[in-house]
Amino acid sequence: MNNIEQRIENDRRLLELLSQSFPNIIAASTEIINLEAILNLPKGTEHFMADIHGEYEAFLHIIKNASGRIRRKAKEHFGDSISDDELRELCTIIYYPEQKLELIRAKIERETADADNQQMTENLADFYASTLNRMVEVCRIVSSKYTRSKVRKALPQEFAYIIEELLHESPSDTNKQAYVDRIIETIIQTGSAEAFIIAIAGVIQRLAVDQLHILGDIFDRGPGAHIIMDFLCDLHSFDIQWGNHDALWMGAAAGNDCCIANVLRLSLRYGNMQTLEDGYGINLLPLATFAMETYAEDPCDRFGPRLERDDATHNEKTRRLIAQMHKAISIIQFKLEGQMIRRRPEWHMEERLVLGRIDKERGIYTYEGKEYEMMDSFLPTLDPEHPYDLTPEEAEIVRGLHHSFRVSDKLQRHIQCLFSHGCMYAVYNGNLLFHASVPLNADGTLKEVDLDGHKYSGRELLHRIGMTMRAAFNADTPSREKRFAKDYFWYLWCGKDSPLFDKDRMTTFERYFLCDKSLHEERKGYYYLLRNQPEVADRILDAFEVEGSHRHIINGHVPVRVAGGESPIKADGKLMVIDGGLSKAYHDTTGIAGYTLVYHSRGFELIQHEPFENVDEAIRRGTDIVSSKHIVEMSGKRLRVCDTDKGADLRRQIAELEELLYAYRHGIIKERLRK
Secondary structure (H helix, E strand, C coil): CCCCHHHHHHHHHHHHHHHHHHCCCCHHHHHHHHHHHHCCEECCCCEEEEECCCCCCHHHHHHHCCCHHHHHHHHCCCCCCCCHHHHHHHHHHHHHHHHHHHHHHHHHHHHHCCHHHHHHHHHHHHHHHHHHHHHHHHHHCCCCCCCCCCCCCCCCCHHHHHHHHHHCCCCCCCCHHHHHHHHHHHHCCCCCCHCCCCHHHHHHHHHCEEEECCCCCCCCCCCCCHHHHHHHHCCCEEEEECCCCHHHHHHHHHHCCHHHHHHHHHHCCCCCHHHHHHHCCCCCCCHHHHHHHCCCCCCHHCCCCCCCCCCCCHHHHHHHHHHHHHHHHHHHHHHHHHHHHHHHHCCCHHHCCCCHEEECCCCEEEEEEEEECCCCCCCCCCCCCCCEEEEECHHHHHHHHHHHHCEEEEEEHHHHHHHHHEECCEECCEEECCCCCCCCCCCCEEEEEEEECEEECCHHHHHHHHHHHHHHHCCCHHHHHHHHHHHHCCCCCCCCCCCCCCECCCCCCHHHHHHHHHCCCCCEEEHHHHCHHHHHHHHHHHHCCCCCCCCCEEECCCCCCCHHHCCCHHHHHCECCCCCCCHHHHHHHHHHCEEEEEEEEEEEEEEEEECCCHHHHHHCCCCCEEEEEEEEEEECCCCCHHHCCCHHHHHHHHHHHHHHHHHHHHCCCCCCCEE
C-alpha cells in the first residue's frame, strides 16, 4: 500500500462523507477547479473597530460608508465625470437610500410643481436612470474581488437575477448596450426603481466589508447599544472579542446583581436610559420612586449625569431625578459588592469593603489608619453596624431589577448573539485580537492567574475564562460551577487579575465620595506598562501561537490620547491600539472620534474619524464623517486568498478532494450519479 492509499484508508470515513456532496469524478474535479480559482482572488477586506459604547449613529454610518472606502472608490472610478455634489448625493443614496430618495423625489416634485405631470415623470425617470447606472458601476467595483457565487448569495432574492445580469455585462460591450439600457428602462417603467436602488445599496454596503471584527465594548455610555446589537445579529459576517462592558451586561443578563447595579449606575451616570427602558424593557419606576423619597432632601450634587455641553433633552427636573436614582443605585451597588467580596474570599478583594470604613456622623472615611473628609455623608440607608445589609426597600428593588433583566427576551437574545459570534480572543490572518490585556509579571512574562482553584496564563487563561462565562448560561452546568460562573462576571469587571480590567483596584466609591484625589488612582497592570516593548509583544504572540513574519496584536480598551501626541502604533508596529474614542464621552480626551483599522489586499490602513454630526444632517446635506487615512503597513505584493487563514482551509479541502479523486479513479470508493 503506497502513501496516498494509506492516507485514504486513514481518512476513509471522511471521504465517504465527502462523497455525498461530490458523488463522482466530475463533481470533485469541478470543485477543485473552483477552489483553486478562489485562492487567487484578492484578499477580502477586514474592518476592525473597538469600544463603540452605544454610539449607534456614528457606528452605523462608518459601517455604511465602509470607513470612507465607498466614497474613495467611487471618486477614483468616476473621476471628473461627476461633480462633487453629484458624488455626495450618490454616496448618501448608497448609505441611506430610503430617506435620501424621499427627499430627492420631494425636491423634483417641488421643482416641477408648475409644469405638467409628464415633466415631473421625465425628470424622475432621468434621475432614476442616472442613479441606477452609477450604482451598478459602484456595485461592480466592490464585488470585483469575489466569486459570482459569493456575490449571488449577497443579492436580495427578489432582484437577484436582474442585478447579476447588470453586474456581469460589460458596459463597453456595444452588442449588449441596448440589452442593459432596456433593463434599466423597464425597471423604471414598472415603478420598481426605488426598490431596486435600495436593494443595490444594501449589496454595496454588504460587499464593501468582507469581515467585521469588533474588539469589545458595544455597551454603556451611548444611547443605542441595543440598536447596534439588532444590526449585528442580522449581519452576514462579524466576530467580537468581549470587552469589560460587554461582560458586565452578560453578567447582568445571567442574574448577577452586582453587575445589574453597575449597569444601572453607568447608565444613570451618562443620562442614558434608552437602552435599559426602550431597548430591553427594564422597569426603573420602583428605583425612581425609592430614590425620590429617600433622597428628597439631598442635593445629590456628586451624582448629576454627565451630559454633552449642548444637551437639551434633559430638563432640571429630569436631571434631579437621575441624580437621585444614580446615588440610590450606587449605595445599593457598594452593599452588593461587599456581600460578593465576603462570599468570594479567594479573590482577595477585602480592600474594597469600603462602606465599613465610614463614620457618617462625622463625615469621615478611615483608610490605612488615616482619616479622610467625605464630600457627601448623607447615607440614610447605611447601617453602621451592618453596612452591607440592604434595607427591605432596597432588597425589593434588587429583586425587581433581577427579574427584569432575566425575563428580557431581547436582552437574552442579544447576549446569545454575543456568545455565538464571540470569545475572549481570536486569531485571524496573523493578528491576535483581544479587548484589553493579557496579564503579565513585572519582567514581561505571562502571569499565572487563579481561576476557581486552578492556575492559568496567556492563551489558556483567556480560553478558560471564556468557557466559564459560557457555563453561566448553559443548562447542563453543575449548580456549584454555575454559581461561580455567574459571580465571576463581576470579577471580570473589576478584579485585579482580570484581563478585561488589569488594574490594582476600581475606585468608584473614592471618586464619588472622597476629596483626596490620591485615593482616586487606579494603577494599571504590567501589560499596559510594557506593551510598547517589541519583545513583550513577541512573547505574547508566541504564547498564542500566532505565526507569520507580519503578525500583530490588535486591541482597544484604553483610549489613545491623540491630542496629547500618543500614537496607536506601538512595539515597533507589532501592536495596534484602536480605541480612538468613538464614544462622545471620550472626544475631549482623545481629540478625535474613533478609529477603524482596515486590512485589505494591499496591507493595513488606520482610518481616523472626526466627530459625526447626526444622521439627519448626513441625509439632508450629504455630510459624511471626515476621515483621514494613515498607512500602517503595506505589502510588497497584493495579498490573495491563498495568503490567508481561509486559503489554508481551502488548501486542506483541495487535498481532501484530491484524495477522493484518487479513490474514485482506483475503485476504492464507488462513483454514483447525482440524483
